[in-house]
Amino acid sequence: MPSPTLAGFEHKVVVGIAELAVSNNQNVTLTTYSLGSCLGISIYDPVVKAGGLLHIMLPDSTIDAGKAAAHPAMFVDTGVPALFRAAYQLKAEKHRVVICVAGGAQIMDNSGFFNIGARNFDALSKLFGEHSLKIHADQVGGLVNRTMHLNLATGQVRLKVSGQNQETILCKSLTTT
Amino acid sequence: MQELDDYIDKVKNLPTAPKILPELLALLEAEDVDSERVVRLIAVDPALTANVLRLCNSAMLAGASPVGDLQEAVTRLGFKQIFQIVAATVGSQALNPAQTGYGINRGELWKHSVTSAVAAQLLAQRSGENQTAVFTATLLHDIGKIVLTEAVEQVYAKLLEDVKDEQTTLLDAEKRLLGVQHAEVGGRLLARWKFPASIVSAVWHHHHPAAAQPHEKLAAHVYLGNMVAYFIGHGYGHQAFAMSGRVEALDLTGIDAATLPHLMIETLEQLKTVEKLFNVT
Numbered sequence: 204m205p206s207p208t209l210a211g212f213e214h215k216v217v218v219g220i221a222e223l224a225v226s227n228n229q230n231v232t233l234t235t236y237s238l239g240s241c242l243g244i245s246i247y248d249p250v251v252k253a254g255g256l257l258h259i260m261l262p263d264s265t266i267d268a269g270k271a272a273a274h275p276a277m278f279v280d281t282g283v284p285a286l287f288r289a290a291y292q293l294k295a296e297k298h299r300v301v302i303c304v305a306g307g308a309q310i311m312d313n314s315g316f317f318n319i320g321a322r323n324f325d326a327l328s329k330l331f332g333e334h335s336l337k338i339h340a341d342q343v344g345g346l347v348n349r350t351m352h353l354n355l356a357t358g359q360v361r362l363k364v365s366g367q368n369q370e371t372i373l374c375k376s377l378t379t380t
Numbered sequence: 381m382q383e384l385d386d387y388i389d390k391v392k393n394l395p396t397a398p399k400i401l402p403e404l405l406a407l408l409e410a411e412d413v414d415s416e417r418v419v420r421l422i423a424v425d426p427a428l429t430a431n432v433l434r435l436c437n438s439a440m441l442a443g444a445s446p447v448g449d450l451q452e453a454v455t456r457l458g459f460k461q462i463f464q465i466v467a468a469t470v471g472s473q474a475l476n477p478a479q480t481g482y483g484i485n486r487g488e489l490w491k492h493s494v495t496s497a498v499a500a501q502l503l504a505q506r507s508g509e510n511q512t513a514v515f516t517a518t519l520l521h522d523i524g525k526i527v528l529t530e531a532v533e534q535v536y537a538k539l540l541e542d543v544k545d546e547q548t549t550l551l552d553a554e555k556r557l558l559g560v561q562h563a564e565v566g567g568r569l570l571a572r573w574k575f576p577a578s579i580v581s582a583v584w585h586h587h588h589p590a591a592a593q594p595h596e597k598l599a600a601h602v603y604l605g606n607m608v609a610y611f612i613g614h615g616y617g618h619q620a621f622a623m624s625g626r627v628e629a630l631d632l633t634g635i636d637a638a639t640l641p642h643l644m645i646e647t648l649e650q651l652k653t654v655e656k657l658f659n660v661t
Binding site (some may be wrong): 220221236237238239240241260261266267270277308309310311312313314316317319320345346347348365366367 | 482483484488543547549607610611612613614615616617618619620621622623624625627630637638640641642644645648
């Protein structure tokens with residue numbers, strides 16, 4: 204039987220498009236809606252029970268330096284470093300964080316002109332490769348709109364696909380609370 | 381055509397024809413717009429009038445004195461914005477309810493429609509296409525879904541199988557299983573509601589803009605606005621991304637693919653300023 208949780212105190216924090224949030228508050232669940240071709244990237248350090256969620260929209264900040272300065276979470280190359288820096292402030296450590304990724308949906312197109320979802324994931328994979336970071340679990344691509352939740356007490360990551368009723372677990376609980 | 385009409389006639393809770401929109405569009409087409417006629421047209425409907433005034437006031441800059449009547453609203457906001465407010469009021473009534481057959485929850489189709497319309501209008505600002513026509517056609521592009529949702533609900537397991545296994549678009553799966561698809565049903569409905577031929581055609585062909593000749597440019601705006609809304613995550617329902625890529629939409633609107641990310645950013649920003657105006661939650 205699972206241990207009782209303080210459900211009454213659970214607090215949902217919504218991470219908007221081109222935003223990020225980190226927390227080590229055990230009552231918080233970070234949620235991001237509207238992952239179309241965008242990517243949701245969660246990181247969680249089970250030792251200090253701290254983590255964050257990032258909702259990037261585009262692969263490359265060089266298309267608009269001004270926007271990147273004002274909203275680093277809009278782009279892969281500025282958002283991911285910002286997410287990690289914010290989590291480090293909460294004593295998360297790079298070698299311990301568990302990374303999950305969801306989103307990057309694609310329309311049916313062979314031309315490559317409309318493949319923003321794939322370009323987002325390519326840019327992320329390249330960046331992670333350069334920093335020797337591994338994705339623990341992902342659900343990327345496909346034809347669906349997704350919602351992603353990160354529970355900060357446990358590190359559990361849940362996904363909800365638009366049009367479906369039940370959620371799936373992308374990453375099971377990492378801590379025993 | 382008969383098949384389209386049969387589906388439309390079968391729907392129990394079809395919204396009443398938004399007669400005011402085509403009439404307003406016609407008035408605004410005139411070189412010298414008659415503001416008294418615009419006011420008279422809106423004033424016929426007291427609920428609409430109240431809503432227009434409320435939305436006008438929420439659109440006003442903080443500190444501005446509130447608008448007291450329609451004439452003042454038209455003078456201060458201008459025809460284009462008044463039209464958008466009327467379109468938003470009328471459109472949200474039709475598009476806000478859940479469309480269960482498509483897996484779309486309450487409020488989601490409206491949010492998708494507004495996002496698409498905002499994106500398409502931003503595109504029209506670049507291309508020089510008529511912004512009011514682009515906004516209207518894009519706002520109403522999925523109106524056919526409210527007609528087909530019940531029929532889709534009967535076949536949706538099969539529909540999803542088709543999309544998954546055969547990589548067919550939702551539109552083609554609808555056509556195969558129901559004999560009609562939501563774009564043509566929507567176009568037909570708008571024709572019955574006396575919308576101009578350009579808007580009817582753009583909605584009818586919004587998944588295949590080249591077929592909308594001679595209105596293919598307008599249809600291409602609708603197509604790309606719809607796609608940008610999906611990209612930024614305001615597109616909902618079962619296998620929502622199962623639509624074809626149409627490269628010709630770029631040529632028709634005169635933008636290149638590298639412009640799409642900028643359009644996504646601008647749409648997101650513009651949405652923040654109009655969300656309240658359009659009652660998007």
